[in-house]
Amino acid sequence: MGLHVAPNTAEQSPIIEFRNVEKSFGPIKVLDQLCFSVKPGEHLALIGPSGSGKTTILRMLMTLESVTAGDVIVNGVSLNHEYKSGKELPASEAHLRKMRSDFGMVFQHFNLFPHKTAIQNVTLAPVLTGLLSKAEAKERGLKLLKKVGLADKAGEYPSRLSGGQKQRVAIARALALQPKILLLDEITSALDPELVEEVLNVITDLRNETDMTMLLVTHEMGFAKDFADRVLFFERGKIVEEGPPGEIFQAPHHERTKSFLRKVIAAGHRV
Ligand SMILES: Nc1ncnc2c1ncn2[C@@H]1O[C@H](COP(=O)(O)OP(=O)(O)OP(=O)(O)O)[C@@H](O)[C@H]1O
Ligand SMILES: [Mg+2]
DSSP: OOOOOOOOTTOOOOSEEEEEEEEEETTEEEEEEEEEEEOTTOEEEEEOSTTSSHHHHHHHHTTSSOOSEEEEEETTEESSEEEETTEEEEOOHHHHHHHHTTEEEEOTTOOOOTTSOHHHHHHHHHHHTTSSOHHHHHHHHHHHHHHTTOGGGTTOOGGGSOHHHHHHHHHHHHHTTOOSEEEEESTTTTSOHHHHHHHHHHHHHHHHHOOOEEEEEOSOHHHHHHHOSEEEEEETTEEEEEEOHHHHHHSOOSHHHHHHHHHHHHTTOOO
16 A cells, blocks of 8 residues: 655745845856745855855845845735736836845844934834834833843943944844844855854844744854754756755765865864
8 A cells, every 4th residue: 555645734835035146246147047946034154156146036035135036925915026917017216125124134143223313223214114113113122232241331332332232233233123034144244253153142032932924044053053044055047956954064975065064174164
């Protein structure tokens, strides 16, 4: 008798789907027929050499880059197209703004507003978008600053904060709009080594205490191993290999993954 496998009704539909996504800057193709999907609540690490397209992927999700071909689907809705009276149209600014509201992003270089205090940086977006009143935004902002260990720095300007503190403000700012999906792009690579841990600890807490979907681009392979449910290794805009961190880091199948990991280790990053 053949083995009957019941359909897995628990299988969730993906929160993010890249369908044959291509991205070119002029003549240079940086994403090439890219397909992958992410489950709700999944913690994904994106690794790969410089120029492999990792930041472009996150920027696309933030609607900061458009696709050249293919489609990105978020919660079943196309990021790049709108359908009106059965017609496919390019996404309007209003559509992009709505789609963007699911995402929060933290950048390598913090990108804080230098002339605003920590709390002003955190409250700006929720007030400007009309999501919260000033008082509500401040209450939420102070809670978030407390969560990242900066309750006492609310009134400080970025110039008076350490790199690790600035990055924690940037994380609080990304959380202020209560995103479903958090995008983290090499958030520790501009930090002095002794400040890396305080930032990674905040990310570990978010990973363990929230149901946010998280996409992390990193060269911190040791952290990626602890953080990720799944690791994607990119090269030249394609996924070379993907799998659970135990497999990718301990027993990669592809020579290219092996040689990348060797180089990263040689550069002093622990695996
Ligand atoms: N706005 C742009 N105009 C032209 N080329 C770009 C632009 N943005 C990215 N690129 C190119 O696209 C490719 C992929 O860049 P991307 O920043 O996504 O790589 P990455 O994997 O994040 O690299 P790194 O590890 O150095 O951050 C690179 O060759 C880059 O030079
Ligand atoms: Mg990058």
